[in-house]
Structures are given as structure tokens and as C-alpha cells.
Amino acid sequence: MKIALLGYGKMGKIIEQIALDRKHEIVLKIDYTNLDELTVDNLTKADVAIEFSTPDSVLNNIRQCFEAKVPIIIGTTGWYGQLQQIKDECIKTNNALLYASNFSVGVNIFFHMNQILAKLMNRYPYYEVQVEEIHHVQKLDSPSGTAMTIAEGIIDNLDSKTEWVNVLQENGDEPIDAVKSNQLLIESLRIDSVPGTHTVIYDSEVDMIEFKHTAHNRSGFALGAVLAAEWIQNKKGFFTASDMFNFDVK
Numbered sequence: 001m002k003i004a005l006l007g008y009g010k011m012g013k014i015i016e017q018i019a020l021d022r023k024h025e026i027v028l029k030i031d032y033t034n035l036d037e038l039t040v041d042n043l044t045k046a047d048v049a050i051e052f053s054t055p056d057s058v059l060n061n062i063r064q065c066f067e068a069k070v071p072i073i074i075g076t077t078g079w080y081g082q083l084q085q086i087k088d089e090c091i092k093t094n095n096a097l098l099y100a101s102n103f104s105v106g107v108n109i110f111f112h113m114n115q116i117l118a119k120l121m122n123r124y125p126y127y128e129v130q131v132e133e134i135h136h137v138q139k140l141d142s143p144s145g146t147a148m149t150i151a152e153g154i155i156d157n158l159d160s161k162t163e164w165v166n167v168l169q170e171n172g173d174e175p176i177d178a179v180k181s182n183q184l185l186i187e188s189l190r191i192d193s194v195p196g197t198h199t200v201i202y203d204s205e206v207d208m209i210e211f212k213h214t215a216h217n218r219s220g221f222a223l224g225a226v227l228a229a230e231w232i233q234n235k236k237g238f239f240t241a242s243d244m245f246n247f248d249v250k
């Protein structure tokens with residue numbers, strides 16, 4: 001496959017390595033220094049674009065791919081307020097897009113198990129739930145996209161929670177007082193070079209259940225993005241990671 005990398009930072013560089021190992025070819029690499037090369041002409045040389053850039057650039061990059069009719073895999077987070085609008089545009093223009101807040105297999109298993117756990121916890125209302133995410137200090141968005149997906153998985157399945165609220169600890173906010181009983185707290189911490197740690201905590205007066213995923217490095221995210229690029233070939237439509245992974249254990 002011929003791949004265009006939109007965003008060539010921490011993730012773009014690892015994706016390049018994994019794509020080359022899997023015998024793909026990189027035909028375009030875009031970062032902030034060569035944005036003039038992000039043209040429809042250049043994009044049409046690719047079979048697929050993989051987008052890991054910034055919340056400010058992702059929408060323009062998606063629309064360029066739509067215009068070029070190039071399928072796009074999106075890892076960038078921090079733009080999900082525009083998700084419905086992009087979905088409508090994707091379907092209207094008959095394009096192909098797959099996005100995921102987290103491409104790693106481990107986190108997608110975690111997403112699945114998180115929903116099952118939340119449903120079960122309806123029986124035990126004396127546990128209070130919260131989500132914690134820890135990322136490196138360069139991260140631009142909070143909460144992390146992964147934490148948002150986890151929170152949505154809980155809200156969809158746990159009757160006591162109807163919305164999430166986020167506290168970024170480095171702001172010195174006082175989390176607990178501000179949270180209402182129907183709100184799910186997502187606590188965000190930024191520490192040095194942490195690639196991504198997510199914990200769901202159910203706490204009661206007598207014990208605590210912690211359900212945790214720790215990324216040791218970024219390779220799992222990158223491999224998942226390349227697998228998604230392979231998966232989307234010859235498909236049209238708006239997809240997310242759960243369309244690619246199949247966790248049916250029956």
C-alpha cells in the first residue's frame with residue numbers, strides 16, 4: 001500500500017517504521033514545516049492517509065482527503081465535538097474514514113470489558129466510579145480521547161451516570177467537591193513521558209476495584225493504525241475501531 005502520513009511527530013515516525021516493516025511504501029509525509037505539500041494532487045498518489053497531527057489541523061486534513069477521495073485513518077484526538085458533522089460529510093461524499101481514540105489492541109479489549117463491568121456494577125450502587133488518565137506533558141488535549149471513550153462506555157451501561165466532567169490536576173482544581181452524583185469524574189494528570197495510562201476505579205467503604213491499562217510505549221497504537229489502513233482498503237463509509245476488532249468470544 002502507498003501511505004500518506006499526515007503528521008510526522010512521535011506517532012508518525014513509529015507508524016512509518018511499522019508500515020515499512022509490513023512492506024508498505026510512504027509516499028507523503030506532512031508536518032508543520034511542509035504544509036504546502038498537502039495538496040489533493042499529492043494525496044491522490046496514496047492508497048490511504050494516516051492522520052496523527054493536532055486537534056487544530058485534523059479537520060482540514062480530513063477534508064483534503066475527502067476531496068482527494070483517499071481513505072483516511074485518524075488517530076488525532078481532541079476534535080470529537082465535530083464528529084457528527086464529519087460523519088455526515090463522509091457519507092455524503094461517499095468517502096472512507098476510520099477513527100479511534102486508541103488503536104491498541106489492549107485498549108480496545110479494555111473498552112469492551114469496561115462496558116461489561118459497568119453493566120454489572122448496576123447491582124452494587126455503593127461503589128462510586130471514576131476514571132483516571134495519565135499522559136506525557138506535551139499532550140494538547142484533556143481528557144484523553146481514550147478516557148472519553150471509557151467514560152461513554154460507563155455512561156451507556158451504568159444507570160447512575162449520565163455525563164462526564166473533567167479535571168486536569170495540574171490546574172490545581174479541586175475535583176471531588178465539584179462533582180454531582182450523576183456525573184462521572186475523569187481526572188487527568190500530566191507526568192513527564194508517560195505514553196498513556198487509564199484506570200477505572202470503583203471505590204466503596206470496604207474495598208476498591210481498579211481496572212487499568214498501561215501502555216509501555218507507542219508501538220501498540222502505531223501497529224493498530226497500520227492494521228486499520230490495511231482493513232479499510234476497498235471499503236466506503238464511516239468506521240471506528242470496533243468495526244475492525246471482533247471481540248465475540250462465543
Ligand SMILES: NC(=O)C1=CN([C@@H]2O[C@H](COP(=O)(O)OP(=O)(O)OC[C@H]3O[C@@H](n4cnc5c(N)ncnc54)[C@H](OP(=O)(O)O)[C@@H]3O)[C@@H](O)[C@H]2O)C=CC1
Pocket residue numbers: 006007008009010011012030031032033035052053054055057061074075076077078100101102103104221
Ligand atoms: N488514537 C491513538 O491510538 C493515538 C492518538 N494519538 C493522538 O495523535 C495525535 C498526535 O500525537 P503525537 O504524534 O504524539 O504528537 P506530536 O506533537 O509528536 O506530532 C504531531 C505532528 O503533527 C504535525 N502537524 C502540525 N500541524 C500539522 C498540519 N496542519 N498537518 C499535518 N501535520 C501537522 C507536527 O508538525 P511539527 O512537529 O512540525 O510541529 C507533528 O509532526 C494527538 O492528537 C494524540 O492525542 C497519539 C497516540 C495514540
Ligand SMILES: O=C(O)C1=N[C@H](C(=O)O)C[C@H](O)C1
Pocket residue numbers: 077101102135139140143144145146147195196197
Ligand atoms: O496523546 C497521546 O499520546 C495519546 N493520545 C490518545 C488519547 O488521547 O487517548 C491515545 C493514547 O492514550 C496516547
